[in-house]
Amino acid sequence: MKKTTQAIITFILLIIAINATFAANKIEIVSPDKKVSVLVFTTTEGRLAYSIKSDRVQVLETSPLGLVVDNIDLGNGAKIVSKPTLRKINESYSIFGSHPMAFNHANEAEIPVETAGKSYKLIVRVYNDGVGIRYTLPAGSAHINSENTSWNLPKSTSKVVWADYVKSYEELSHATALEKVPQNEALAGPVTFEVNGHFLSISEADCESFSDMAFVRNGNMLKANFPSANDGWDVERRIDDRPSVLAGTYLGYKVSPWRTTIIAKKLTDLVNSDLLKNLCPAPAKGMDFSWVQPGRCMWQWWSVGKPVFEDQKNWYDAAVKLKWEYYLIDDGWRDWSKPGKDQWQLLEETIAYGKSVGVKTLVWVDSKEMRDAIKRRTYLEKIKAVGAAGIKIDFVPNPTSDIMKWYMASMQDCAELKLLLNFHGSAKPTGLTRTYPNDITREAVRGNEYHMTKYKRVAPPEQDVTLPFTRLLAGAADITPVMLDPEQLTTRKFTWAHEFSQAIVNLSPIVHFADQYKFYLESPMFDLFQEIPTFWDETKVLSCTEIGEVVAYARRKGDTWWVGVMNGATEREIKIPLDFLKKQAKATLIYDDKNSNTSVDRREEILSPNDVLTIKLTPVGGFVARLKS
Structure with a gap:
């Protein structure tokens, strides 16, 4: 891996510089492009909560917050006690992924909270493509009992993409209406849903010392759940002590993992999001990963x-x-x-x-x-x-x-x-x-x-x-x-x-x-x-994609585009505009053989950005193209 090309984390104490507003028990944090906003507040019942808007559209309704530590629910009866400490984060680093560089650009608020005599910080980081929320552990914390962090899906949620949970994550994925998602059963993360012209995907980032997090649905609410730790866990218990290993700390605090929400208006933006990686630490100083080769x-x-x-x-x-x-x-x-x-x-x-x-x-x-x-x-x-x-x-x-x-x-x-x-x-x-x-x-x-x-x-x-x-x-x-x-x-x-x-x-x-x-x-x-x-310079999800029905990606490496299409259970015809091409390309096209699923119809053509491919897909059929400019 290449070294970080830019790493600038600026600590800002002026609220206006970070687009955050503070009122009694209410704080709004806005993304660098000002399109995503997170409101953190206490409800009339005294519950610490948050909600999210994107382009002024509500994409997450009022959702509870709070760890349960030493049998105390840190979100219940909570009070925001003072103005937040604010930071701007702006850095970039190379990756082996859907594109070569990740850009970590966000606004962060460290919000002081008190509950039942316990003091801690709620840390909220807002990106142009999503939100991360984590908790510092109160001094002297001994046991994590559970967590009440939740995601309250709007009633207008049109499709939920989810997977059954097993501890090895080797279960099936599904795309259904919200009411078809099982209730009171663990669901594997990430969970993705369509709502109000947006795609949201929820999961966790930087899980170093907490048990793996799943979700449980109750109505429109998805709540954090720990299937491998029904009785919680002790904060200091270890099976493996290595001083060089990170141990769930941030800015000198012991912390929870980030609870994450990716937000995108297009599937291309969703699959290109680096939010989870951006919320994790850079490699330790002196660590060399230049030898890592895909x-x-x-x-x-x-x-x-x-x-x-x-x-x-x-x-x-x-x-x-x-x-x-x-x-x-x-x-x-x-x-x-x-x-x-x-x-x-x-x-x-x-x-x-x-x-x-x-x-x-x-x-x-x-x-x-x-x-x-x-x-x-x-x-x-x-x-x-x-x-x-x-x-x-x-x-x-x-x-x-x-x-x-x-x-x-x-x-x-x-x-x-x-x-x-x-x-x-x-x-x-x-x-x-x-x-x-x-x-x-x-x-x-x-x-x-x-x-x-x-x-x-x-x-x-x-x-x-x-x-x-x-x-x-x-x-x-x-x-x-x-x-x-x-x-x-x-x-x-x-x-x-x-x-x-x-x-x-x-x-x-x-x-x-x-x-x-x-x-x-x-x-x-x-x-x-x-x-x-096996890794790419550019990735696009093509417009014919319909989650749970057919998926089509175009990925570029150098001057060559690769297109991959997989069909689900239903025969269909799709169209692929080649407007992602910059110039004429020599194309190798792999269609299904009409007479056999274990053969192909291979064609060589010259194609241009103005061309549109029309492809008839059999049930569980597919299509591959290599387009060399």
């Missing part, structure tokens, strides 16, 4: 099961032909043995062969082998010593406060050892890829491991056209895309074009392709697989 990754577990030692050179050789940068050795290498050689020696030999042909290696591990701080460091040093470029840590325990601290310590260890990191069976990301760019992707998603004939799993048609607006809004997701094996595609008839589009629409700076290498090497899309990027 790429395409060969992976054998989904298609053939455990890695066979004698077969490993074939996978590296296939990666070379595809011009892919990585190969992941998954679960099963621990069973390797040869006369006079243990699994570690064989692993080192295998990695050395990869290096000899220019392919870097990632290695799988079960987290139970490294939950203790000393064992983890020792294990990671051993992985580094045999030449691996990174590690995939699987089967992470439920995301309690202690385990969230374990995540932080693991990211820190891997950063110090210059190891890339991919958590599987894990909690969602919360923007901390800004702090630790080596945490380059993670699972926490219902991806293609839930479409495998050997496990009798079949993905529903709605998943691919909904997922980009739930879990993917939290950060990169290792969905292990692009199934091409005809045997795997017989039950649902997903098409090859649909499958390839998974790698365009769903962001993962290291993409682990699911299938056996022969299907890529023998594919009529082979040359496209050699070129497909």
Whole structure:
């Protein structure tokens, strides 16, 4: 990663300079462009609350605030005791994402509050594209019981995009009316909804020491919920003490994570939001992440099961032909043995062969082998010593406060050892890829491991056209895309074009392709697989997109645009204006084959910005285009 190009945080004590107004128990904070405003106030019942407007339109109604700490609800009977301390934040930094640079420009208010003799600060940060709210913990706080922070959806909310909650985040996404969202059951974040000409997406950022947050719906209200900590957690309890690891602090205070609301008028703006990353700390001074490199990754577990030692050179050789940068050795290498050689020696030999042909290696591990701080460091040093470029840590325990601290310590260890990191069976990301760019992707998603004939799993048609607006809004997701094996595609008839589009629409700076290498090497899309990027210079959500029905992205890398379209359950015709092109382009167009879902209709054309593509999509069909200017 490049170093931060600009980092200016100015502390402002003049309220007028930050567009905030203060009256008795009422404070308004406005975004830098003055279009988003947050009102923080106490209700007539004495409840600390907030509401949000965008372009003077109410997008969030009066919503309760408050942590419950040591059995005291800090939002109940609250009083704003003085004017806020105000700050302007303006910085930029490079990322591997839907675009190359993130711009962190916001106004922040630190609001002094008192409740039941407890003093704390409510910190509100307002961006042009959303809002973050967090709490400082009162002095002497010992136990977090629960949290009352809520999001009160207006009655005009027209669609909610949500996912069932499990602690590994491997459940289905849905797009429904608000009344169809389950009540009194945990929902996974992010949750996205359409209201009053806006798209809002709610989640959390910078979760370092709190238990992972979900939501529970009651009527129009979505409330913070902690499924892994029904009885709360102790503030100081640790399973892993490392002085170099962040421990949930901000400006010298112990704090909660940010409770976040992304606000956008267009889907393109929604998916390009960096709000979660912007709310996280920059890398610690002296940390170097210039070695972090994205790429395409060969992976054998989904298609053939455990890695066979004698077969490993074939996978590296296939990666070379595809011009892919990585190969992941998954679960099963621990069973390797040869006369006079243990699994570690064989692993080192295998990695050395990869290096000899220019392919870097990632290695799988079960987290139970490294939950203790000393064992983890020792294990990671051993992985580094045999030449691996990174590690995939699987089967992470439920995301309690202690385990969230374990995540932080693991990211820190891997950063110090210059190891890339991919958590599987894990909690969602919360923007901390800004702090630790080596945490380059993670699972926490219902991806293609839930479409495998050997496990009798079949993905529903709605998943691919909904997922980009739930879990993917939290950060990169290792969905292990692009199934091409005809045997795997017989039950649902997903098409090859649909499958390839998974790698365009769903962001993962290291993409682990699911299938056996022969299907890529023998594919009529082979040359496209050699070129497909994994991070981008520009991203647009195309106008034909309808959440839960069809999704279409155009992404640019250099002078080449890639278009990926995935259809849901219903046959349809879409139109794609090519007005995002700056000039004429040589186009490779991949349509569905009308006669087979495991073939394509490939065409080569010259197209211009004035052209409009008309595409007929079969159920669970798709379309791919490479447009070289």
